[in-house]
Amino acid sequence: MSGRTNARACPERTCVGCRERAAKNDLLRIVLVGEQCVPDQRGTLPGRGAYVHPALVCLDLAVRRRAFSRAFKAQGPFDSAELREAVEALGATTAS
Template sequence: MVREHIPQARTAHEPVRTCIGCRERAARSELLRIVAGTDSNGQPAVCPDPDRTAAGRGAHLHPTAECYELAVRRRAFSRALRAGAGLASASVRDYVDSSAFNRD
């Protein structure tokens, strides 16, 4: 008995990540990657990485004020990035506030 090979349609696979604010899973393209870095004063800080090219451990966050506030309240930045306590997150807040994702 000869079986014909029927090619299956390939679907594009989009990596899925979890938002550290709301803890919901979403496609990587819908989330903002954040990394540990330094602020303008040289102090440890959380930095947005919209191009997803920065080296090191990253975490993901929906670029909304609600998810940002949840992440701050839960102290999720330090935990997700495995950094010590006291990471400033003002640069992420500024990015979220000015983000094109929030504009309709």
């Protein structure tokens, strides 16, 4: 026996807000377009990505800690208005 299983391993990422590890599918990928943080729900936009839980609590923590500057390795602050709207919309759809 080799110790391997037939089940595929689910990749994990760390939320830049709460710093908890979670399955990549449970987190929202964020990329930097110009000076703006943009949600990448399909995961296909080019560039370095940061992951956050689709919850306002984690988003607020990430903004307050300046986590996006570190994750993108770029000088901030970044505009996160579009990101906040996307997280609020995702929260409304999951609550329904």
